[in-house]
Amino acid sequence: MLAFLLTLMLLLGIVIVLAYAERKVAAFMQDRMGPTEAGPYGSLQSVLDVLKLLQKEDIVPAAADKKLFKLAPILIFAAVFAGFAVIPFTPDLIPAGIGIGVFYLLAIISLDVVGLLMAGWGSNNKYAMLGAMRSVAQIVSYEIPAGLAILSVVMICQSLDFQEISYQQGILLNRFSGLEFETNWLFGIEALGINTTNIGGITTWNIFRAPILLVAFVIYFIASLAESNRAPFDIPEAESELVAGFHVEYSGFRFAVLFLAEYSMMVLVSLVAVILFLGSWNTPLPNLTALKFANWTTGTVGELSGILWGGFWLLSKTFVLLFLQLQIRWTYPRLRVDQLMHLCWKVLTPVALGIVLLAGIWRLLMV
Amino acid sequence: MEKSSVQHKTGFWEVVKSLLSGLRLTWRHFRNADKRRAPVPVMDENYFNQPEGLVTLTYPYEAIPVPENGRYRLHNEIDDCIVCDLCAKICPVNCITIESVKATEEIGMTSDGTKKRLYAPVFDIDMAKCCYCGLCTTVCPTDCLTMTPVYDFAEVDIKNMIYHFTDLTPEQAEEKKQLLAKQQEEMAAAKAAALAARKQQG
Ligand code: SF4
Ligand code: SF4
Numbered sequence: 198m199l200a201f202l203l204t205l206m207l208l209l210g211i212v213i214v215l216a217y218a219e220r221k222v223a224a225f226m227q228d229r230m231g232p233t234e235a236g237p238y239g240s241l242q243s244v245l246d247v248l249k250l251l252q253k254e255d256i257v258p259a260a261a262d263k264k265l266f267k268l269a270p271i272l273i274f275a276a277v278f279a280g281f282a283v284i285p286f287t288p289d290l291i292p293a294g295i296g297i298g299v300f301y302l303l304a305i306i307s308l309d310v311v312g313l314l315m316a317g318w319g320s321n322n323k324y325a326m327l328g329a330m331r332s333v334a335q336i337v338s339y340e341i342p343a344g345l346a347i348l349s350v351v352m353i354c355q356s357l358d359f360q361e362i363s364y365q366q367g368i369l370l371n372r373f374s375g376l377e378f379e380t381n382w383l384f385g386i387e388a389l390g391i392n393t394t395n396i397g398g399i400t401t402w403n404i405f406r407a408p409i410l411l412v413a414f415v416i417y418f419i420a421s422l423a424e425s426n427r428a429p430f431d432i433p434e435a436e437s438e439l440v441a442g443f444h445v446e447y448s449g450f451r452f453a454v455l456f457l458a459e460y461s462m463m464v465l466v467s468l469v470a471v472i473l474f475l476g477s478w479n480t481p482l483p484n485l486t487a488l489k490f491a492n493w494t495t496g497t498v499g500e501l502s503g504i505l506w507g508g509f510w511l512l513s514k515t516f517v518l519l520f521l522q523l524q525i526r527w528t529y530p531r532l533r534v535d536q537l538m539h540l541c542w543k544v545l546t547p548v549a550l551g552i553v554l555l556a557g558i559w560r561l562l563m564v
Numbered sequence: 565m566e567k568s569s570v571q572h573k574t575g576f577w578e579v580v581k582s583l584l585s586g587l588r589l590t591w592r593h594f595r596n597a598d599k600r601r602a603p604v605p606v607m608d609e610n611y612f613n614q615p616e617g618l619v620t621l622t623y624p625y626e627a628i629p630v631p632e633n634g635r636y637r638l639h640n641e642i643d644d645c646i647v648c649d650l651c652a653k654i655c656p657v658n659c660i661t662i663e664s665v666k667a668t669e670e671i672g673m674t675s676d677g678t679k680k681r682l683y684a685p686v687f688d689i690d691m692a693k694c695c696y697c698g699l700c701t702t703v704c705p706t707d708c709l710t711m712t713p714v715y716d717f718a719e720v721d722i723k724n725m726i727y728h729f730t731d732l733t734p735e736q737a738e739e740k741k742q743l744l745a746k747q748q749e750e751m752a753a754a755k756a757a758a759l760a761a762r763k764q765q766g
Contacts, residue, residue, distance in 0.1 A: 222594065224618075225593065225594045225597035225618070226590040226593050226594050227593070228593055228596075228597075228617070228618050228619050228620075229618060229619070229620050230618050230620040230622070233622060524587060524590055524591065524594070525587075527590055528586045528587055528589070528590045529583070529586060
């Protein structure tokens with residue numbers, strides 16, 4: 198219960214910051230100023246937006262399928278929020294440390310699709326329906342390259358446990374029970390003979406342990422944009438043609454929940470990308486002979502310093518990815534439906550399949 | 565136009581290159597967000613010369629100064645007005661309303677030395693009707709009707725858009741009217757007396 202509340206609070210905080218950042222970043226990239234009135238530099242804008250939404254009337258269209266309509270936002274948010282249960286925030290802080298976290302995450306966020314379809318169908322509005330169908334088609338398709346990219350990480354790490362994958366990517370490798378006698382080699386190749394177990398930092402991140410995962414990371418990142426309905430893959434929302442897609446009929450609190458779910462999805466996919474590819478809560482600074490940067494910026498596991506450093510690195514890496522998502526949204530135009538499917542099925546999926554194969558071979562080199 | 569510039573570029577690296585150049589562009593604008601466009605007037609030589617930084621002007625707090633010869637809200641310096649009615653006559657939309665009362669004696673001088681002989685109990689300009697053509701200011705013989713650089717004068721009630729420039733209160737106006745009527749009566753009486761006297765002579 199405590200984990201639930203803490204995660205919810207953390208998530209709300211991140212989403213509020215993100216919504217504000219989105220508006221400011223968008224404004225700055227377009228040479229505008231963004232919110233300036235509410236609070237210093239408009240920083241209270243997103244808080245006030247939420248308060249405004251909560252005061253608004255909760256409109257349920259007369260012709261809507263009321264049960265589906267009312268349930269959908271809750272289901273969508275619950276599906277995304279459940280994903281946070283297996284995210285390790287620090288070396289010893291994880292809401293629910295289950296051994297098959299990766300598998301659970303993939304399964305639970307697929308439930309999102311059901312909620313989207315319920316919202317679109319329940320609204321009894323053609324725009325909402327079109328938006329929901331597009332978003333379901335898109336999310337179901339993009340789960341394949343994303344899943345394959347994640348699979349290649351799982352093959353390299355030989356684990357479905359997020360916490361174990363995190364431990365593998367840093368100097369704390371041998372602290373995880375079961376990994377006491379493992380070693381990290383540069384680029385994962387033992388034949389090179391450079392032991393990076395105690396160097397840590399960026400050299401033990403997954404994209405360095407097995408450089409092939411860099412490609413997997415790019416594939417995952419593109420697919421995750423599509424899964425969270427972000428530009429340039431925002432055809433389900435397409436405010437200029439579908440008004441707002443599946444949430445066009447929602448107002449007040451329910452809209453706020455949908456909005457929250459969308460931003461939580463962005464945060465979740467970025468967190469997963471950081472954990473799987475970018476070293477999770479591990480520091481990016483390596484130990485260089487006398488300068489023990491990695492040790493200094495890791496803290497002691499189990500103590501406050503470990504928690505603070507871990508949380509700091511995880512969140513700062515996540516925010517870098519989130520910034521990239523925002524920048525991409527304000528840089529690229531929206532793709533057409535057929536271009537979207539072309540990219541998914543004819544480009545990303547075959548490449549991801551190849552990566553899975555190569556990752557298997559790489560793993561053989563690593564042991 | 566050269567052929568190569570319209571050629572459709574394809575291929576993986578071309579796509580990656582163009583995607584990256586897009587990101588570079590937005591990043592450059594993001595980095596320049598600490599700069600602001602200076603609110604210089606159009607007369608300034610740097611007006612068109614500020615390619616970087618945010619262009620938004622936080623309007624009520626800052627504004628671009630308007631040119632001196634711009635045409636905005638009218639102002640009538642009623643002390644200098646000789647109530648010649650030229651402005652009301654030339655106005656294409658008839659938004660100037662003037663009523664005049666002859667003075668019984670000379671009222672005084674305008675600042676450019678013209679004698680004032682008329683009072684204006686009513687001198688109204690309806691700014692909501694005015695099309696800011698500026699014709700009235702050109703015909704004004706004493707240059708008392710001018711345009712000011714004020715453009716932000718929206719009102720909630722449209723009646724407030726009618727500007728009253730007269731310096732007489734209604735009572736004063738009434739008094740002047742009565743003075744005039746009395747003077748005219750006296751003159752008429754004097755005239756009648758003179759006429760009667762001439763008849764007697766003749
Ligand atoms: S500016 Fe033109 S429209 Fe306005 S009062 Fe003068 S003459 Fe009339
Ligand atoms: S033209 Fe000038 S002097 Fe004549 S009535 Fe108008 S404002 Fe007065």
